[in-house]
Amino acid sequence: MHLSIQSLTKSYKKQEALSDVSMDLEPGIYSFLGANGSGKTTLMRIITTVLRPTSGKVLLDGKDVFGMGEEYRTLIGYVPQQVGYYPSMKVQPFLEYIGALKGLTPKQCKEKAEYWLKQVNLYDVRKKKIKKLSGGMKQRVGIAQAMLNDPKILILDEPTAGLDPKERIRFRSLIANLSVNRIVLYTTHIASDLEGMTDYVCILKKGKLVDLDRPEEILEELKGKVWQAYVSVDQLDELEKNYKVGSIDKVSGDIRVRIYHDEQPIPEAEGIEPSIEDIYLYYFGEEAMIEKVS
Numbered sequence: 001m002h003l004s005i006q007s008l009t010k011s012y013k014k015q016e017a018l019s020d021v022s023m024d025l026e027p028g029i030y031s032f033l034g035a036n037g038s039g040k041t042t043l044m045r046i047i048t049t050v051l052r053p054t055s056g057k058v059l060l061d062g063k064d065v066f067g068m069g070e071e072y073r074t075l076i077g078y079v080p081q082q083v084g085y086y087p088s089m090k091v092q093p094f095l096e097y098i099g100a101l102k103g104l105t106p107k108q109c110k111e112k113a114e115y116w117l118k119q120v121n122l123y124d125v126r127k128k129k130i131k132k133l134s135g136g137m138k139q140r141v142g143i144a145q146a147m148l149n150d151p152k153i154l155i156l157d158e159p160t161a162g163l164d165p166k167e168r169i170r171f172r173s174l175i176a177n178l179s180v181n182r183i184v185l186y187t188t189h190i191a192s193d194l195e196g197m198t199d200y201v202c203i204l205k206k207g208k209l210v211d212l213d214r215p216e217e218i219l220e221e222l223k224g225k226v227w228q229a230y231v232s233v234d235q236l237d238e239l240e241k242n243y244k245v246g247s248i249d250k251v252s253g254d255i256r257v258r259i260y261h262d263e264q265p266i267p268e269a270e271g272i273e274p275s276i277e278d279i280y281l282y283y284f285g286e287e288a289m290i291e292k293v294s
């Protein structure tokens with residue numbers, strides 16, 4: 001299975017949300033990292049065919065997915081960013097209802113609902129109302145409903161938003177299990193979501209794909225560009241004006257900062273090994289700082 005995204009561009013009236021994005025995807029996990037408004041949701045919605053691009057194509061094994069209709073939609077499982085999921089319905093009846101909408105027989109609906117409830121570890125709460133579940137549980141209901149027809153392409157938009165650290169870990173292992181023989185795409189703006197969970201990182205910035213590589217390759221690219229220094233408050237102000245600065249903390253009275261720059265920014269800065277958290281700050285330092293201030 002091969003999903004080819006070719007020169008996708010999407011313009012909304014005045015705004016270009018995606019600009020000439022191309023990539024080739026094989027089974028595995030792809031995480032799309034980007035600041036707010038970088039075009040992640042727009043790209044996911046085009047891949048699901050919910051949204052048409054202004055130009056460009058999405059091909060599955062050489063066929064244009066917009067011409068495949070139902071044949072393509074049965075291969076797709078989509079977990080959108082915010083879903084209501086009928087709060088007063090109980091978990092299993094909800095899944096069976098979605099199964100029916102997807103064209104499964106009543107017997108298949110029951111079997112598939114029970115199978116996926118076990119897979120996502122929700123079997124014990126199958127008789128509870130959806131509104132009574134935690135954020136992480138609702139997220140898993142979303143995954144179960146997307147998996148009912150065994151899609152070959154699973155798309156999750158911001159699946160870890162609102163999850164606590166334990167739920168995030170659970171989510172990671174669930175996704176790792178699901179990615180065998182499937183293309184799994186998920187969007188995030190949380191760098192730690194990449195840790196030990198993704199095969200490829202796709203970095204979207206202002207609608208453009210600026211990098212697509214294995215996380216270890218991206219870390220390799222950052223080598224020599226991540227610096228650490230101990231500074232005073234005045235120096236910190238100065239640094240923030242001139243450089244991308246991240247993870248500021250106090251260490252026995254001094255302020256420890258990480259600075260992202262292709263060359264040594266100040267003489268007292270020492271080069272350090274890049275970590276997964278640095279990927280986000282390196283690419284989106286400016287936006288991260290704006291978010292912090294606003």
Ligand SMILES: Nc1ncnc2c1ncn2[C@@H]1O[C@H](COP(=O)(O)OP(=O)(O)OP(=O)(O)O)[C@@H](O)[C@H]1O
Nearest residue numbers: 012015016017034035036037038039040041042043
């Ligand atoms: N229906 C729309 N009409 C007009 N502009 C839109 C529409 N949907 C998205 N945009 C704009 O397109 C750009 C990309 O939006 P998109 O939702 O794809 O980004 P995102 O990376 O998913 O952001 P977020 O993390 O905030 O969800 C943004 O500037 C957004 O304001």
